Amino acid sequence: MKLSPAATAAIGGTVILAALPLVLPPYYVGLMIPFYGYAIALLGFNLLFGYTGLLSFGHAMFLGVGAYGAAVMTGVLGFKSFELTLLAAVAASALIALPVGFLCVRYTGIFFGMLTLAFGMLFHSFLFKFYSVTGGDSGMRVARMNILGLGFDKYNKIEFLAGPFYYYCLALLLIAGLIMWRLVHSPFGLHLRALRDNARKAEYLGVHVHRCRLAAFVVSAMFGAVGGVILGFRVGLADPELVYWTQSGQLVFMAVLGGFTNFFGPVIGALSYILLQDQLQSLTEYWRFVLGAVLALIVIVFPEGISGIAVEFRRRLGGTRA
Amino acid sequence: MSAFANILAGGVFHAAVLFLVAAGLQLVFGVQKIVNLACGSFYALGAYFGVTFLTYAHQAGVSDWLILPELIVAGILLGFIGPPLERMLRTVYDRDESFQLLLTFAMVLMFQDVFKFVWGANPRSLDSAYLVYGTIRAGDFSIPVYNLLVILAAIGVAAGLGAFLQRTNYGRILRATAENRGMAEALGVDVRRIYATVFTLGAVLGTTAGALVVPTAAASLDMAVEFVVEAFAVVVIGGLGSMRGALAGALIVGLIRALSIVFFPEVEVLAIYMIVIGVLLLRPAGLFGKAAA
Numbered sequence: 001m002k003l004s005p006a007a008t009a010a011i012g013g014t015v016i017l018a019a020l021p022l023v024l025p026p027y028y029v030g031l032m033i034p035f036y037g038y039a040i041a042l043l044g045f046n047l048l049f050g051y052t053g054l055l056s057f058g059h060a061m062f063l064g065v066g067a068y069g070a071a072v073m074t075g076v077l078g079f080k081s082f083e084l085t086l087l088a089a090v091a092a093s094a095l096i097a098l099p100v101g102f103l104c105v106r107y108t109g110i111f112f113g114m115l116t117l118a119f120g121m122l123f124h125s126f127l128f129k130f131y132s133v134t135g136g137d138s139g140m141r142v143a144r145m146n147i148l149g150l151g152f153d154k155y156n157k158i159e160f161l162a163g164p165f166y167y168y169c170l171a172l173l174l175i176a177g178l179i180m181w182r183l184v185h186s187p188f189g190l191h192l193r194a195l196r197d198n199a200r201k202a203e204y205l206g207v208h209v210h211r212c213r214l215a216a217f218v219v220s221a222m223f224g225a226v227g228g229v230i231l232g233f234r235v236g237l238a239d240p241e242l243v244y245w246t247q248s249g250q251l252v253f254m255a256v257l258g259g260f261t262n263f264f265g266p267v268i269g270a271l272s273y274i275l276l277q278d279q280l281q282s283l284t285e286y287w288r289f290v291l292g293a294v295l296a297l298i299v300i301v302f303p304e305g306i307s308g309i310a311v312e313f314r315r316r317l318g319g320t321r322a
Numbered sequence: 323m324s325a326f327a328n329i330l331a332g333g334v335f336h337a338a339v340l341f342l343v344a345a346g347l348q349l350v351f352g353v354q355k356i357v358n359l360a361c362g363s364f365y366a367l368g369a370y371f372g373v374t375f376l377t378y379a380h381q382a383g384v385s386d387w388l389i390l391p392e393l394i395v396a397g398i399l400l401g402f403i404g405p406p407l408e409r410m411l412r413t414v415y416d417r418d419e420s421f422q423l424l425l426t427f428a429m430v431l432m433f434q435d436v437f438k439f440v441w442g443a444n445p446r447s448l449d450s451a452y453l454v455y456g457t458i459r460a461g462d463f464s465i466p467v468y469n470l471l472v473i474l475a476a477i478g479v480a481a482g483l484g485a486f487l488q489r490t491n492y493g494r495i496l497r498a499t500a501e502n503r504g505m506a507e508a509l510g511v512d513v514r515r516i517y518a519t520v521f522t523l524g525a526v527l528g529t530t531a532g533a534l535v536v537p538t539a540a541a542s543l544d545m546a547v548e549f550v551v552e553a554f555a556v557v558v559i560g561g562l563g564s565m566r567g568a569l570a571g572a573l574i575v576g577l578i579r580a581l582s583i584v585f586f587p588e589v590e591v592l593a594i595y596m597i598v599i600g601v602l603l604l605r606p607a608g609l610f611g612k613a614a615a
Contacts, residue, residue: 055420103603110357110419114558115602121551122595129588246547249359249427256424286439292431299425300413 006181009264014174021166029162030234035274036169037063037230040176042255042266044223049252050260051184052216053196054105057113058120060247061100062221064127065093066228067238071140082145082168082233089225097221098214105213108199120248127240139239142232161234169230176223177267183219184263192216253295259305268306324462329580335469337576338476339535343549344556344568345483346527352563353500353520355419356411359426362550363433364525367403368532369541370437372396373446375533386454389537390471397530404522411521412514430546437543447540472534479527480569487565496520500563552579555598561608570609 003011021029041063048054069089073079079088104115127134134140144157147168152160183189191212195202203209232238241247250273258269276294280287302309347361375396376389384392407429414421455467487493499506499516507513532541556575560567575594582590601608 049420055423057423103599107602107606110423110562111602111606113420113423114357114554115599117551117554118558118595118598118602122592122599125591125595129590129592244547245551246430249424249430252420252424253427286435288431289435289439292428292435295428295431296410296425299421299428300410303417303421 006263010177013264013267014170017170018167021162026158026162029166030158031274031278032166033161033169033234034231035270036173037227037234038251038254038270038274039173039227039267040230041224041227042251042258042270043176043180044220044227045251046220046255046260046266047180047183047192047216047223048220049255050265051189051196052192052213054108054213054216055113055252056104056116056217056220057245057248057252058116058118058123059220059224059251060243060245061116061120061123062093062097062224063228063231063247063251064123064238064240064243065089065096065221066225066230067142067232067242068127068134068140068228069093069225070142070145070229070232071238074143074145075141080143080146080151081149082147082229085145086226086229089229090222093221093225094218097218101214101217101221105210105217117245117248120243121245124240124243124245127243134240137240139237142236142238144236145233157236172226172230173267176226180223181263188212188215253291256303257295257298257305259307259309261304262307262311265305265307272306324460327463328465329584330577331463331465331469333577333580334473334573335538335576336579337572338473339531340552340556340576341476341569341572342479342531342534343528343553344560344572345479345565346524346531347553347557348560348563348565348568349483349520349527350524351557353496354411354415354517356415356422356426357419357562358524359423359550360407360429360433361524361528361553362546362548363430364400364403364528365532365535365549365553366437366541366543366546367433368397368400368529368534369536369539369545370441370446370532371400371529372533372536373448373541374441375399376448389454390468390475390534393533393536394475394530397533398526400529400533401522401526403529404525405518407525408518408521412517415517430550433546434543437546441541443543445540445542448537466538468537475534480565483565552594555594558598558608559601561610564608564610567608567610 017032020032041059044062045056045059048056048059066089069092070085073085073088079085100119104112104119107115128136130136144160147164150164152164155163184192191202191207194205195207195209195212199209228242231242254269254273255266256269257273258267258271259265262268277287277291280290284290298305304311343361343365346364347358350356350358350361372393376392379388379392380386410429411422411425414425453466453468455471457464457466458470487497495506495511496516498509499511499513503513532545552575556568556571558571559574560569560571574597578593578597579590582593586593
């Protein structure tokens with residue numbers, strides 16, 4: 001049986017990721033946890049951006065829903081199960097995304113971006129100002145949780161993150177990736193691409209443009225919440241910074257860095273961003289400047305991102321199409 | 323009653339500064355169709371540079387009475403950053419608007435560290451230097467003359483911009499380019515130069531606003547990213563690309579902020595975003611925008 005290039009890439013990537021804890025020191029393994037969070041969130045984000053053509057500048061809102069959802073589930077309600085928290089956060093995110101998306105997807109382009117930005121900042125100022133509910137700028141604590149009913153009590157938090165939780169996140173990413181792969185290759189995914197390229201034509205052919213956009217928005221919000229739960233759990237805190245508009249910009253940055261035209265682009269983007277940021281932060285206090293320069297370079301010279309460069313490279317080598 | 327007047331005066335001052343930045347944003351969007359996230363960075367740059375400029379001017383023995391014109395000069399001097407940044411943006415004019423937005427976001431990130439590198443992480447301020455002009459009092463009502471002068475300056479800029487765009491030849495060419503770039507180009511307008519001029523003018527409006535605000539508030543690293551959201555709110559409420567809209571939007575945002583800080587502190591920014599969302603939903607083109615999108 002001959003595997004498709006995508007399947008080869010996915011399996012190869014999984015094997016490498018699975019081997020990492022065996023070769024890397026725990027610090028780097030722990031660093032990979034945010035990668036999983038962002039990668040899952042970005043898979044969803046790219047359904048909206050890459051496949052539907054809607055650039056959201058408020059997507060960090062759903063990371064926030066995930067993180068605060070985890071804080072409420074563990075801190076306020078006292079649940080200890082990670083799976084239950086995930087379910088609750090995803091459901092909450094879908095519930096919020098439904099009305100927000102309903103209002104936003106009536107517009108495209110710059111208006112969609114600004115409307116999502118406004119909703120994101122609305123959520124941010126709610127978190128920031130309603131001190132009694134959300135803890136204001138000090139945020140809410142996310143307590144430790146069980147995964148699959150197992151407490152791993154003999155591990156301290158760092159060992160837990162670098163060990164069992166690492167593989168748990170890898171599994172989550174694989175599941176999220178599979179779901180997304182099925183989605184974008186289903187008729188629904190085709191509808192999205194059709195309406196991205198020509199909304200009027202798609203409508204004429206019987207695509208429910210608004211309904212499809214709304215569905216993409218809600219799905220991407222659900223993925224965002226999963227990412228947010230992971231991020232919140234890793235730091236042990238849900239704070240309003242996670243929802244600020246620059247954080248949404250960072251998500252867009254990652255998607256473009258990896259290449260939003262490619263299915264694996266967002267995952268590659270999350271990985272390269274995390275590694276780049278970590279390296280830069282250890283090198284210089286002025287890492288933001290370098291990140292900005294990298295972003296400018298990507299936007300100007302390589303608009304298809306790292307995955308675009310890789311695909312081009314394969315083509316030059318005379319390989320098959322990717 | 324006079325307490326209320328004090329609040330209103332504060333709101334109008336804030337609105338004046340907001341208007342300057344928003345006018346720059348509108349100009350660039352109107353002509354170049356680019357939403358410039360870096361407008362907040364221009365504002366912060368103006369504020370930081372204003373502190374430095376005034377400090378040197380003070381050492382050189384320039385009278386404190388010249389603080390207002392000095393700050394305006396500082397803002398205008400910063401116009402030199404316009405052309406190189408515009409040159410960078412020129413590479414993405416033909417691309418999707420998300421790329422344009424991202425490139426200006428890259429500028430925001432870079433500016434952030436330039437501020438940190440040049441001026442350090444601590445806020446920089448001028449110690450109430452603006453009080454040289456004194457304060458006008460009427461009963462309980464009081465307003466620093468400096469604030470009044472800034473408000474007047476903003477009104478002057480609004481009138482000047484209006485006259486420039488409506489009555490001068492260059493203004494007509496600008497509007498024609500905004501209306502239909504291809505046709506303007508075909509009629510012999512050097513669109514490249516227009517774009518460079520417009521972007522520089524937009525940047526100068528931002529830097530001047532920042533310079534003017536610094537005697538009353540410290541220049542800090544957060545001000546760029548915080549201000550840009552407010553400026554966005556102004557242009558969305560007023561309508562993208564409309565100068566009259568910028569004026570109305572700035573007044574609405576400035577006054578609401580001032581009133582809510584006093585009466586409902588917990589909804590301060592919340593109220594602004596609610597209005598933004600309301601306007602976008604009911605009138606996506608804004609109060610003064612053309613029906614589009």
